[in-house]
Amino acid sequence: xxxxxxxxxxxxxxxxxxxxxxxxxxxFAHEHAHPALLRGxxxxxxxxxxxxxxxxxxxxxxxGLDRGGACRGLAFRVPxxxxxxxLDYLEERENPKGExxxxxxxxxxxxxxxxxxxxxxxYVANRGHQAYCRPPAEEAVxxxxxxxxxxxxxxxxxxxxxxxxxxxGVRDSGLERIAALLPAAPARSLADE
Numbered sequence: 001x002x003x004x005x006x007x008x009x010x011x012x013x014x015x016x017x018x019x020x021x022x023x024x025x026x027x028f029a030h031e032h033a034h035p036a037l038l039r040g041x042x043x044x045x046x047x048x049x050x051x052x053x054x055x056x057x058x059x060x061x062x063x064g065l066d067r068g069g070a071c072r073g074l075a076f077r078v079p080x081x082x083x084x085x086x087l088d089y090l091e092e093r094e095n096p097k098g099e100x101x102x103x104x105x106x107x108x109x110x111x112x113x114x115x116x117x118x119x120x121x122x123y124v125a126n127r128g129h130q131a132y133c134r135p136p137a138e139e140a141v142x143x144x145x146x147x148x149x150x151x152x153x154x155x156x157x158x159x160x161x162x163x164x165x166x167x168x169g170v171r172d173s174g175l176e177r178i179a180a181l182l183p184a185a186p187a188r189s190l191a192d193e
Contacts, residue, residue, distance in 0.1 A: 004084040007106065007121055014083035015120035016090065017109050019043045019073035020063035021157060023164040027093065028086045030076040035112040035168055041124065042069030043172060045140045047101055048131045053147050053154040060147020060154035061133075061140055063161065064102065064125025072170045075109050075120050087121070094123045101131050137174075141181045155182060 009015050017038055018026060026033075045061040054060030065071060078086050094102045102123035109120045125132055135143065147154030162179050165172055 004087055005080070007087070007119075008080050008083060009118045009120070011118075012080045014078040014080060014086060015109070015118050016076040016078060016086065017073055017107060017120040017122035018076060019065060019071050019122070020161055022076070023074055023168075024160045026076055028076075028078065028089050029082065030078050032077045033074045034077065034114070035072065036075035036109040036120070037070060037072050037112055038065070038107055038109045038120075038122065039070045041065040041067060041071055041107070041122075042174075043071045043073075044125075044134075044174065045144070045178065046125050046132060046134055047129075048133055048143075049147065049149055049154070050131070051096060051149055052151045053149045053157050054143070055149060058146055058148075059143060060149060060157075061135070061143045062157065064132075065122060066125050066127075066134075072112075072165075072168070074168070075111055075118065090121075090123070099129070099131075100126055101129050102126055137177055137181060140178050141183075144178065145183055153185075155185060158182070 043063055044066045046064045046066050047062050048059040049062045050056045050059045103126050105124050106119050107122050110117055144154045144158050162175050
């Protein structure tokens with residue numbers, strides 16, 4: 001069993017690399033969020049979501065880190081004293097109901113505001129899990145347009161991620177393409193409210 005202390009960086013803090021919903025909804029207290037670069041992985045809609053952003057009957061898609069390329073995101077600095085609680089929270093969030101949809105990995109990231117390299121934890125897509133997929137953009141658009149799960153509409157997940165990346169000065173061409181192909185949201189009636 002990996003202890004929280006063994007995952008701390010040299011400065012005694014836990015760094016968490018966020019690349020999807022953690023960018024705009026981390027859900028845990030942190031001291032700082034550094035713009036960061038991870039090499040060797042890229043952000044991709046590669047996991048079917050049958051809980052958070054879809055259902056078993058109409059799955060949505062969520063992001064994972066997949067092999068190859070590079071990914072810009074945020075490295076959240078968490079004081080070492082809070083590391084265990086943050087790790088428990090992230091494990092429940094990323095791998096609900098004990099499933100191993102993601103592998104928690106220690107990864108080297110460059111903090112872009114200082115140039116310093118730190119070791120961070122991040123969640124990498126489990127290619128052996130039944131949720132893993134690599135749909136073409138058109139199939140991803142269909143799933144994202146119709147997906148709604150316990151944490152809301154899949155389209156909001158995509159658009160919030162794209163908006164946060166733009167705010168960080170990052171253009172992710174894969175996500176931008178899917179967002180551009182996404183049909184307009186259906187109009188809401190008063191009965192929906």
